[in-house]
Amino acid sequence: MGLSLKPVSDAIGVEALDIDLNRPIAAADAQALRNALAKHLLLIIRDQSFSPEQFVKAASVFGEPVRQHQSTLLMSGCEDIAVLDSRRAPILPSGKVNTVGSVIWHTDHTNDPQPPSVTCLYGVEMPKNGGGDTGFANMQKAFEKLPKDRQDALMAFKTVNTFRNRRDCITDDDLAKLERESVHPLIRTHPITGKKSIYVHWNQMDRLEEQEPEPSRKFIRELLDNTIVPDIIYRHKWCKGDFLLVDNAGAMHKGMRDYQHTETRILHRVILKGGVPYQ
Numbered sequence: 001m002g003l004s005l006k007p008v009s010d011a012i013g014v015e016a017l018d019i020d021l022n023r024p025i026a027a028a029d030a031q032a033l034r035n036a037l038a039k040h041l042l043l044i045i046r047d048q049s050f051s052p053e054q055f056v057k058a059a060s061v062f063g064e065p066v067r068q069h070q071s072t073l074l075m076s077g078c079e080d081i082a083v084l085d086s087r088r089a090p091i092l093p094s095g096k097v098n099t100v101g102s103v104i105w106h107t108d109h110t111n112d113p114q115p116p117s118v119t120c121l122y123g124v125e126m127p128k129n130g131g132g133d134t135g136f137a138n139m140q141k142a143f144e145k146l147p148k149d150r151q152d153a154l155m156a157f158k159t160v161n162t163f164r165n166r167r168d169c170i171t172d173d174d175l176a177k178l179e180r181e182s183v184h185p186l187i188r189t190h191p192i193t194g195k196k197s198i199y200v201h202w203n204q205m206d207r208l209e210e211q212e213p214e215p216s217r218k219f220i221r222e223l224l225d226n227t228i229v230p231d232i233i234y235r236h237k238w239c240k241g242d243f244l245l246v247d248n249a250g251a252m253h254k255g256m257r258d259y260q261h262t263e264t265r266i267l268h269r270v271i272l273k274g275g276v277p278y279q
């Protein structure tokens with residue numbers, strides 16, 4: 001086939017053209033797609049038409065699907081898929097709608113000792129009045145832009161992560177499984193490219209190791225505010241049939257929440273098995 005790749009921004013992301021992942025893919029092309037994802041941290045393949053099973057099969061070209069932690073989101077009959085549906089946004093005890101998708105820059109499932117290598121998203125339905133964009137940030141560039149002494153200082157930090165702080169989002173049964181703490185380096189090395197990146201999920205981080213929660217969270221908030229600048233960001237405007245893969249070791253993402261949650265927006269999500277993050 002010969003792969004045709006087109007960058008989508010100077011910051012992050014590449015589009016692979018003229019691919020139908022419902023058709024058999026040559027081993028060399030599959031490897032080229034995996035290489036493109038590791039290098040560009042975001043891979044976009046448009047105009048796909050997947051049944052749930054076909055989506056899981058397409059995602060499996062990039063790794064092994066693993067179970068996601070919010071059981072209420074899992075698709076009945078195809079539990080490798082989480083259904084991110086704006087119509088199912090839960091109401092919090094405060095009475096506010098907990099819109100699906102984190103509004104904070106993050107990488108997925110850091111509460112897990114082996115967080116997913118890749119998050120795969122498939123666009124099923126988008127708000128009819130526009131919006132529903134997802135932002136992607138190149139956290140390798142965020143790290144590279146820092147002065148050397150700041151880089152060296154950040155290398156010393158570890159984050160302590162748990163789902164405990166997000167108990168509003170999950171059932172008591174899920175929480176019992178997810179309360180455990182996982183410790184990760186704040187600066188991690190990509191297992192394929194060897195590049196270093198800032199690696200954290202602010203909402204799932206309880207504290208920096210050997211520090212108190214409140215100053216830890218303030219520290220990380222300021223770090224992200226100062227390093228996630230426009231020239232490391234790409235903002236994706238979804239079309240139905242878009243298949244996006246984001247490399248969780250090198251990139252962060254967030255839902256832009258630029259639409260009325262009463263409008264229908266549906267993404268299907270699969271996550272792929274990852275290794276233990278290391279520095």
Ligand SMILES: [Fe+2]
Nearest residue numbers: 102107108253
């Ligand atoms: Fe996410």
